[in-house]
Structure formats: structure tokens, C-alpha cells
Amino acid sequence: MRVLKSITLEKISLSASSIAPPIAHFEAPLEAPFHVCRHIRCAAQNLSTIPDLSTISSDVKSNPRCSARCRLSYARTGQRMNGTVVITGAVSGIGLSTSKLFLAKGWNVMMADFNEDLGKKVLEELLAEYSPERLAFQQCDVSSARSVDAMAQATHDSFGHVDSVINNAGIFAKGAVHEIDEDVWDRVMATDVKSIYLTTRAFVPEMIERKSGTIVNTASISGLQGDYNMAVYNAAKGAVVNLVRAMALDYGKYGIRVNNVNPGPTMTPMFRSNPQSVIDEFAQASPLGRLVQPEDIARTMYFLASDESDPITGQNIPVSAGFEIYSGQPVQD
Known part of the structure; x- marks a missing residue:
């Protein structure tokens, strides 16, 4: 040899x-x-x-997708080196923790987010530690086909290829069905569900060509169970819960794996804005007496995106501190 x-x-x-x-x-x-x-x-x-x-x-x-950014992906360990991941909703909370973890693991990261000002600020901070050859930010409205396609083009211009897509962008709205304005309903469904269709349409063709790739979606335990006054969010995340199965069936023959992470209440900046009494009440509802940290979700996303989870596809993986396991029956002696 x-x-x-x-x-x-x-x-x-x-x-x-x-x-x-x-x-x-x-x-x-x-x-x-x-x-x-x-x-x-x-x-x-x-x-x-x-x-x-x-x-x-x-x-x-003969392969037009090859570029000067090609690197050896595997060494004697069999671990991928310098893969490229696209992460939506990437500049705060779960998305930011996930971006940092992939960077620490040696991946190239395209951070996509609607918040351009925060995105530029986060990019500047991360560039103090990581090379611009491994990191980029693109402002993106994930509910817009034109915006997603522009982000995909920027990703290919920067890195030449994509190995994994993390569909993390999402929004939330409260209310029973009859209380929700039509534009709010449409906006939640477009951001939380349609966005997965748009990013898949943009990136899956090259994965099919290479017969390799992973997609990880942020669903929710609210897609597995119902909640009071969260009708549109339950509907959107419930759609993502079943969409992952359809995608896994359709793309498995091309070597593409698709999975969901289903977070429970997570200590993101938005959740931390609640009164401390509310945060404590949520923590006490967990069998573990704790809430999920963004880093907990990030580790699961990395696992599902990497070859460490090679036989896993079409799954909904709760990362919830046990919130979804209770049947609702009263405590019995």
C-alpha cells in the first residue's frame, strides 16, 4: 500500500x-x-x-461541484473532516450553540438568519477565533424561495458543497384556532414548515448526485403532544414530525438521512425572558428537575448530522428532560 x-x-x-x-x-x-x-x-x-x-x-x-475548497473528509479514524453545514436560525439560542459546536468540530458553517444586524455581530465575534474560509453569514428569510435560493448560492460560492442542513429557524404564536389571525397562522406555517421544503429543494439535488448527506430539523415535543393555547405551533411542529418520515423514505435510497430533534422547554434567550417563577415552574415539571440547555440540543444535532448516527433516519428524538413522557394521570400512592 x-x-x-x-x-x-x-x-x-x-x-x-x-x-x-x-x-x-x-x-x-x-x-x-x-x-x-x-x-x-x-x-x-x-x-x-x-x-x-x-x-x-x-x-x-467531470464533477462540476468540485472546487479548490475540497479537502480530505476522512482519515484513519473514519471521521469526516471539514464537512460543510448550513444552519438556519443560526445566530442565537439553539442555532448559535449548534454553529459553535460544528465549528469546534472542524466543519465549515454557513450561518443563515433573518436578523442581519445580530448575524453580522455574531460573525465578527466568531471570526476572532475561526478562519473566514470556514465561516460565513447570509441574511435569509426561510419562508421566501428567492431568499433561500440566494442563501444556497452564497453557500456554494463560499464552500463549494453542502454535507448537512440544519433546519432550525422557527417562530411561535399563542392562541386557540379561532383566536389566531390568518396572517399569523400563515407566517408560522411558512417559517416552521414551508422553510424545510425550500431548503430541501435548494440543497437535496446535490446530495442526491453525491449519494450522501444529512438533514436535521428542529421539531418540538409540541409536535408529539398537544398544548393549551398553542394551536398553530402544534399544527406546524406536528407537520414536521411526520414530514421527516416521508423525507427519510424518499431520500434513503440516495444515502441521505433525515431526522428531527424535538426539544422541550429550552433555556434560550427568549425563554429566559420569562419571570423566574415561570422558569422554576417549568423546571419542576421535569422528572429531572431541570430545563434543557441549547448546548444539549446542539450535541444531538451534531450527532444526527455526523456519521456517528449512520443507521438512524426518519426519527423524532426528544431532548426534553422528560417533559413528554407523562400520561397526565394523577400521582398514585
């Missing part, structure tokens, strides 16, 4: 200096399975030996 020290493919240079720690170089032969960059992997995946470079070079030339 040959030792890989440097590969030059078209305009792609993969050398010791281009691969981040902990694999600064390859001095020992790579052991099976040897994986190449995600763009090439569609033509040469799960190889037990280092592939013939001239063959891969011709494959790269």
Missing part, C-alpha cells in the same frame, strides 16, 4: 499543510476504509486501498 503525502487534482492541492490537526500529515499507510473528499467520494467510496490518482483526476474533471 502506498503512503499518501500529497495529491494534486486539477486545481485541488491536498498536502500536509492543508489538513488541520490532529492529522497534520500522513507518515503511515492509510488503513481501510480509505475515504477521499466528499466530492470525489461519490465515484470512489469505501475503498480498501488508495485509489489510482489518474482515475480520480478524471472523475474530478
